[in-house]
Amino acid sequence: MADEPYDLWYWPEIPGRGEFVRLALEAGGIAYRDRAREEGSEALVKDMRARLGERPFAPPYLLIGDHCLAQTANILLYLGDHHGVGLSRPYPRCFAHQLQLTIADIVAEAHNVHHPVAMSAYYHDQKAEAARAAKSFRAERMPKFLGYFEAVLSDRGPWLAGERWSYVDLSLFQLIEGLRYAFPRRMKALAPTLPLSLALRDRVAKLPELADYLSSERRIPFNQDGIFRHYPELDGEK
Numbered sequence: 099m100a101d102e103p104y105d106l107w108y109w110p111e112i113p114g115r116g117e118f119v120r121l122a123l124e125a126g127g128i129a130y131r132d133r134a135r136e137e138g139s140e141a142l143v144k145d146m147r148a149r150l151g152e153r154p155f156a157p158p159y160l161l162i163g164d165h166c167l168a169q170t171a172n173i174l175l176y177l178g179d180h181h182g183v184g185l186s187r188p189y190p191r192c193f194a195h196q197l198q199l200t201i202a203d204i205v206a207e208a209h210n211v212h213h214p215v216a217m218s219a220y221y222h223d224q225k226a227e228a229a230r231a232a233k234s235f236r237a238e239r240m241p242k243f244l245g246y247f248e249a250v251l252s253d254r255g256p257w258l259a260g261e262r263w264s265y266v267d268l269s270l271f272q273l274i275e276g277l278r279y280a281f282p283r284r285m286k287a288l289a290p291t292l293p294l295s296l297a298l299r300d301r302v303a304k305l306p307e308l309a310d311y312l313s314s315e316r317r318i319p320f321n322q323d324g325i326f327r328h329y330p331e332l333d334g335e336k
């Protein structure tokens with residue numbers, strides 16, 4: 099465990115994948131510095147380019163003493179092991195990681211809905227493909243992924259992986275928030291099929307450990323530059 103606060107590096111203008119890490123740091127009362135929010139995106143790019151050895155492919159990454167850990171689910175696994183925000187016994191620990199990787203899958207798909215052709219191209223230049231991707235995401239992928247988490251909660255609830263909340267519950271909260279921002283109509287239609295997940299979302303929103311953070315300026319609102327973007331036409335509106 100590091101004695102110094104951790105350094106988190108992530109794009110400063112969007113909640114993005116960094117928010118899954120922030121929620122665990124904040125709820126766990128773990129000291130960290132949000133370096134790019136203090137120093138800007140250019141400092142992030144510069145820091146990432148200068149990292150040798152344990153190089154990250156992309157943010158978010160966390161500096162732990164001389165070490166550098168990337169991949170959201172991997173960072174959360176580390177925080178779970180060292181700060182009590184995960185599961186300690188081997189099987190539930192890996193099950194929580196499994197769920198986190200599944201959240202990473204839907205997060206990537208949610209992003210690809212508005213950028214189905216190329217990450218480097220504008221949404222405007224891939225609108226037709228995005229409309230096709232969104233149709234399938236809304237009709238097939240959202241119910242399949244969200245139905246999976248609902249089934250896990252029905253098997254094991256009220257929390258996804260343990261007797262109390264863990265990082266993966268915080269991540270499901272964030273996923274639901276992101277999907278509600280990007281696809282409000284679709285999420286409203288799916289709500290009756292997701293009572294346990296939405297109840298979990300409400301419990302996380304009320305955790306005393308997160309109260310200060312969620313009402314603070316450290317919590318970055320969803321916006322049209324992030325992973326979850328609200329384009330009404332992709333939510334089934336004409």
Ligand SMILES: N[C@@H](CCC(=O)N[C@@H](CS)C(=O)NCC(=O)O)C(=O)O
Binds near residue numbers: 169
């Ligand atoms: N699988 C990685 C994905 C990391 C990732 O795609 N990060 C984005 C920001 S959310 C990025 O900056 N990607 C740059 C790139 O892929 O070139 C994770 O879960 O952390």
